[in-house]
Amino acid sequence: MTPHVRTAALALAVLLTASACAKAEEPQTAPAAASTAGRQVVQSPSGTAGPTCTLQQFGGTKFDLKTATVGFSQSEKEANPFRIAETKSIKDEAAKLGITNLKVTNAQSQFSKQITDVQQLIAQGVRLLVIAPLNSDGWEPVLQQAAAKKIPIITVDRKINARACSDYLTFIGSDFYEQGKRAADRMIDAVSGKGKVAILLGAPGNNVTTERTNGFKDRVKEKAPGITISFEQTGEFAREKGQQVTEQLIQSNPDINGIYAENDEMALGAVTALKGAGKEPGTIKIVSVDGTRSAVQGIADGWLHAVIESNPRFGPLAFETAQKFLDGQSIPDKVIISDRDYDTSNAKSSLGEAY
Template sequence: MKSNRIITAAAVAAGLLFAATGCAKPLDDQGAATANGEGTEQVVESASEATCTNPAPSDKELGDMKIGFSQSENEQNPFRATETASVRQSVEEAGAEFVYTNANSDQAKQLSDIQSMINQGVDALIVAPISATGLQSAFEAAKSKGIPVITIDRETAGEPCTDFISFMGSDFERQGERAGEAMIEALGGEGSVAELQGAPGSDVATLRTTGFDVAVKDAGGIEIVAQQTGNWATSEAQEVLAQLLSSNPDIDAVYTHSDTMALGALTAISQAGLTPGKDVKVVSIDGTREAVGHVASGDIAAIVETNPRFGPAAVDLLAKWFAGDEVAQEIIMKDELYTEKNAQDALDSGRAY
């Protein structure tokens, strides 16, 4: 994991705690989140010491700007739907014009989408990249027009302060480690695990695999007997796990890189005549409402959260950028761990999406 992931005094002083409503909230004297009763806060866990600064601050008000958002995937995925709603709400609450595109997992379309928004005269871009590479030409086009870019939820190739001004997201390797720790607890330290991975080439999938591997290897009694992609899809994960359970009926648990795949895994387990949570343990990453409901009922052992509500943080950072203030090149959000003990609270508070 990256060594520059530390909370700086400047980050704390700037109040880098963002609520889903678009209101920034400060940290208290102990650095704890100030509660707002909604349970949906996105809290900064660390901010890099390295910063970027706008060389030509603007006198233009954010409310007079046009802000584009390039979404990467179909919004049937609850993470994507919540993410888009958060960005849209925050941009519109700031008084700015919201310009939206969705690449539907098509890299070429995301490139053309970004170019289209540049042609429409956006003042800033928020981009949820499809993959770890492939957006360099889009970044070059934005740079040539003096348009700042924030990347969210997935890291992509490029130089901070040159190709984009900041990345906001989770520590994906740490998410994998936490999933591994939850799996160790669920299995009592021993068992065979099938891993359903995200899309090949995704930095998220790679890091979630790495972190999980590190955690379970340290335990010693857990063996990963299969690693196959489910491409973040419910139906594909169901099909893959059905085949794995048929060829290896001794699988004790399943680790999925997303809740969409966890739901497919639950179906495959049930159709194999097994009981999720009893015969086969499931650990996932995301925090969608449907999946967290399965944690509350005991079907899923644990879920490592990925909070998709980036809107307030992204809009706040753009305001700082245009004002000429320093902005952190990397901002890592804090994620919860949902177990049977707190899953119902996450559902009741609205934090599970």
């Protein structure tokens, strides 16, 4: 090898080595994004800050989450993808954090059983309770027992009607009124601001149904006086019930233009009813709330117009909030998360991120 060739080869080797090192030092954004896909994101606080709570104010004592007994009370049967994803998120995060004594109960959509479930968890010595409430009212017996033992309660996905920082610690979930408004915006667009729209109401007795309904109606009244809400009936957040109600709807209101379903399961039940009636995809515009994979697929298939997400992956945020509380940080009375939208522009590409 001549001196010139040797010099050129050495320069090339140095260049390749430097390039490889540079690539190794580049941030690996793709794996990081994949690891956090679907994780809940807290909305940036705006306006006047609400009440906060510290461990000292609450009156409890610090304990180690890893060795403490922690209870999670699920409210509904896990036939609903939202509930499946919610429970899985709690279990997965507990395992990730090394929490060795997580007790999980399921009330099977019976409120009296949920009260009994939580009372039994308290009797078993839990130090922290994470509760997905079936109803917003009727929690007084549980709250009194938990308060007597200074057990912090974090409610997820639905609120309870009680006092933060005394009866319970905080609520983590979506802005349900805003979800209703966003669903209304999508419906207004779908029916060009006029026509007859039906509402498949969620289960009565909880804040989710009330706020999603009020947000939708207020927005329609504000922006689309040409839309008439001509039918309202509860589908109890269930697919079978949503189908039954929609079958009644298309008999009593054959000229209906749109259906607002307050969760995806009812929307999918509505699709089954429309198929059974010989309707073509998109002839009746459906907007729903949740973000299940089946509903997002329904957009891709033309049956649903849009879906407003309600993210059920509460595990990381619930335990992060609990740890901050135990570390002496101030916890807000509510932790509101950001939710995305699905429509024809992103349904196919985002299907893998739905639950």
